[in-house]
Amino acid sequence: MNNKIMALLGAELPIIQAPMAGVQGSELAIAVSEAGGLGSLPCGMLSVGQIVSEIEAIRAATTRPYNLNFFCHHMPEFDQHQHAKWREVLAPYFDSLDIDPAALPNNASRLPFNHDIADAIEPFRPPFISFHFGLPDPLLLARVKGWGTKVVSSATTLKEALWLEANGADGIIAQGLEAGGHRGMFLSDDITTQIGTASLVPQIAHHVDVPVIAAGGIGDSGGVKAAMLLGAAAVQVGTAYLLCDEANTSVFHRSAILSDRAEHTALTNIFSGRPARGIVNRAMAELDYMNPLAPTFPYASIEAAPLRSHAEQQGRDDFSPLWCGQNTSGCKAISAGELTKALAKY
Amino acid sequence: MNNKIMALLGAELPIIQAPMAGVQGSELAIAVSEAGGLGSLPCGMLSVGQIVSEIEAIRAATTRPYNLNFFCHHMPEFDQHQHAKWREVLAPYFDSLDIDPAALPNNASRLPFNHDIADAIEPFRPPFISFHFGLPDPLLLARVKGWGTKVVSSATTLKEALWLEANGADGIIAQGLEAGGHRGMFLSDDITTQIGTASLVPQIAHHVDVPVIAAGGIGDSGGVKAAMLLGAAAVQVGTAYLLCDEANTSVFHRSAILSDRAEHTALTNIFSGRPARGIVNRAMAELDYMNPLAPTFPYASIEAAPLRSHAEQQGRDDFSPLWCGQNTSGCKAISAGELTKALAKY
Numbered sequence: 001m002n003n004k005i006m007a008l009l010g011a012e013l014p015i016i017q018a019p020m021a022g023v024q025g026s027e028l029a030i031a032v033s034e035a036g037g038l039g040s041l042p043c044g045m046l047s048v049g050q051i052v053s054e055i056e057a058i059r060a061a062t063t064r065p066y067n068l069n070f071f072c073h074h075m076p077e078f079d080q081h082q083h084a085k086w087r088e089v090l091a092p093y094f095d096s097l098d099i100d101p102a103a104l105p106n107n108a109s110r111l112p113f114n115h116d117i118a119d120a121i122e123p124f125r126p127p128f129i130s131f132h133f134g135l136p137d138p139l140l141l142a143r144v145k146g147w148g149t150k151v152v153s154s155a156t157t158l159k160e161a162l163w164l165e166a167n168g169a170d171g172i173i174a175q176g177l178e179a180g181g182h183r184g185m186f187l188s189d190d191i192t193t194q195i196g197t198a199s200l201v202p203q204i205a206h207h208v209d210v211p212v213i214a215a216g217g218i219g220d221s222g223g224v225k226a227a228m229l230l231g232a233a234a235v236q237v238g239t240a241y242l243l244c245d246e247a248n249t250s251v252f253h254r255s256a257i258l259s260d261r262a263e264h265t266a267l268t269n270i271f272s273g274r275p276a277r278g279i280v281n282r283a284m285a286e287l288d289y290m291n292p293l294a295p296t297f298p299y300a301s302i303e304a305a306p307l308r309s310h311a312e313q314q315g316r317d318d319f320s321p322l323w324c325g326q327n328t329s330g331c332k333a334i335s336a337g338e339l340t341k342a343l344a345k346y
Numbered sequence: 347m348n349n350k351i352m353a354l355l356g357a358e359l360p361i362i363q364a365p366m367a368g369v370q371g372s373e374l375a376i377a378v379s380e381a382g383g384l385g386s387l388p389c390g391m392l393s394v395g396q397i398v399s400e401i402e403a404i405r406a407a408t409t410r411p412y413n414l415n416f417f418c419h420h421m422p423e424f425d426q427h428q429h430a431k432w433r434e435v436l437a438p439y440f441d442s443l444d445i446d447p448a449a450l451p452n453n454a455s456r457l458p459f460n461h462d463i464a465d466a467i468e469p470f471r472p473p474f475i476s477f478h479f480g481l482p483d484p485l486l487l488a489r490v491k492g493w494g495t496k497v498v499s500s501a502t503t504l505k506e507a508l509w510l511e512a513n514g515a516d517g518i519i520a521q522g523l524e525a526g527g528h529r530g531m532f533l534s535d536d537i538t539t540q541i542g543t544a545s546l547v548p549q550i551a552h553h554v555d556v557p558v559i560a561a562g563g564i565g566d567s568g569g570v571k572a573a574m575l576l577g578a579a580a581v582q583v584g585t586a587y588l589l590c591d592e593a594n595t596s597v598f599h600r601s602a603i604l605s606d607r608a609e610h611t612a613l614t615n616i617f618s619g620r621p622a623r624g625i626v627n628r629a630m631a632e633l634d635y636m637n638p639l640a641p642t643f644p645y646a647s648i649e650a651a652p653l654r655s656h657a658e659q660q661g662r663d664d665f666s667p668l669w670c671g672q673n674t675s676g677c678k679a680i681s682a683g684e685l686t687k688a689l690a691k692y
Contacts, residue, residue: 158609176544177542178544192612192635193609193610195673196542197545198542198569199524199543199562199671216544218544220548222576223544225572225575226571226575229568229575231568263503264539280538325545326545326546327544329548329552
């Protein structure tokens with residue numbers, strides 16, 4: 001590992017565990033950091049209090065560096081009209097699962113990074129923060145960088161990589177189309193602009209000076225080494241960690257990953273409002289993967305969350321977001337420390 | 347290079363030049379074969395007579411092995427009703443380009459491999475044939491293999507790879523989503539099943555015994571080596587050859603590849619009826635990339651061909667299929683021999 005990337009990550013190994021909101025907390029991050037990788041805590045769906053207590057848990061368990069991940073989308077107003085139309089589409093499902101849509105809240109669980117969060121985490125001077133959907137506004141970004149925190153964000157196109165470098169990112173996560181979960185795209189919402197890891201990484205690496213972290217489809221040490229040859233200085237791996245002991249991945253999710261169904265993932269906006277890659281399930285198949293009626297991010301989760309929980313209570317993953325990348329060949333039910341070390345034997 | 351892949355390719359270098367119908371003939375294939383790679387002749391749009399004379403040209407120029415590429419789609423009947431509807435959609439373009447759709451033919455230029463072609467090429471006992479869209483029927487395949495010809499075909503999913511191996515392919519081209527031109531998909535027409543090279547190659551390599559040839563997004567020697575690490579025994583490279591001296595790539599096509607427009611490719615069915623990756627142009631943007639009204643492959647070319655030629659006569663690429671992969675960083679206006687040798691320095 002060269003000095004530049006070591007200085008950026010602060011970790012021994014050039015392996016970042018991808019932050020995966022909803023399926024992991026501090027336990028997975030700690031295991032990865034302790035093994036020499038950079039463990040990540042997904043903060044986008046946590047309250048300020050939860051963020052603080054999770055950071056405290058990490059710091060109590062390890063002295064190694066860790067990564068906090070935040071969304072930095074623009075938060076639109078709740079649009080009653082949009083939800084009324086979407087609820088018409090979903091009416092048969094609400095009926096069959098005995099859910100009263102009139103009782104749903106008007107707010108969503110994914111909030112962008114803001115000064116309140118910054119106030120709460122400032123005392124920890126977190127070593128590393130990764131953002132998704134661009135970067136926070138310049139003042140907020142300057143505040144974070146003023147702590148000595150290294151800041152990276154995801155680029156899904158060459159344009160986004162150049163934008164991130166010009167706007168102060170210390171490194172760029174080149175998120176190939178293979179990656180599970182939310183696309184980090186922020187300069188375009190046209191999903192046909194999204195390209196595969198093998199194409200994205202060399203194009204970005206040729207054009208930026210900051211270190212490039214490859215993400216998407218990397219599941220074993222061969223994949224890590226291949227990414228390095230394409231120009232990456234480090235990798236970010238998510239899907240391969242989904243079956244690890246320290247992940248909170250549900251039984252529904254684990255079982256889908258282990259089945260043939262994992263061969264067919266798709267980008268869908270029906271669970272959150274933004275395109276994210278998951279294993280195709282009933283809701284995706286019946287509602288279309290990318291449905292123009294789905295409410296704006298993050299508000300689509302208002303409808304998706306109760307549908308999911310009610311269906312899961314009946315033992316079905318019909319409405320569960322089964323986030324997953326296109327390559328599950330590296331998924332193993334082992335400890336995250338063991339997986340991290342295996343990934344780094346390249 | 348290991349013995350297995352050397353025996354399969356017959357070439358010195360594990361580099362197959364991807365067959366690219368419409369932009370190259372024997373000249374490119376000869377240059378690549380002479381440099382030690384496996385040059386390919388795309389035969390899918392040639393008449394039997396043209397195929398024979400191109401093979402004769404190759405054999406006159408080199409004693410090295412070469413590859414013939416054929417489509418093996420099922421040929422549907424011409425559907426007058428389908429075309430009538432599509433011509434309604436295209437009416438404004440026909441008008442503005444002064445084309446009379448009533449004068450268009452009822453046949454298309456892409457024919458599947460058949461016994462007539464086999465009769466014509468049998469005397470040459472071609473060393474290598476690659477198919478696209480599956481394999482020919484068992485009798486025809488047995489006939490070809492009986493010549494000692496090595497046969498490979500493209501897989502775009504793990505399922506297709508297993509099918510090809512079970513049905514007699516001597517090797518499998520793992521065609522990642524990054525690849526330019528036609529998707530080789532043949533067991534599904536759902537484009538969300540298509541996955542990136544970095545995900546596809548390891549999954550196929552883990553599950554088949556025949557050699558895997560990686561395709562899609564590979565444009566330089568780092569990409570070649572990366573593909574090997576993912577489990578490929580050889581690579582197939584297309585896009586990087588598009589600017590080569592020996593390619594017939596049009597000025598429209600070359601200039602699009604060299605522009606920023608090449609950052610945005612998409613799968614489109616409007617030019618042929620099957621999804622193929624090209625640089626987004628006016629027709630794709632205005633007609634939708636994947637248009638359900640586009641006639642069945644290969645008949646969509648009936649309308650696309652005159653629109654293209656008339657627009658090109660006016661100096662515009664509005665209707666030109668600008669086939670191109672997602673990674674143009676390896677495109678160089680050099681000789682194909684030089685490019686082949688550079689790719690192999692991994």
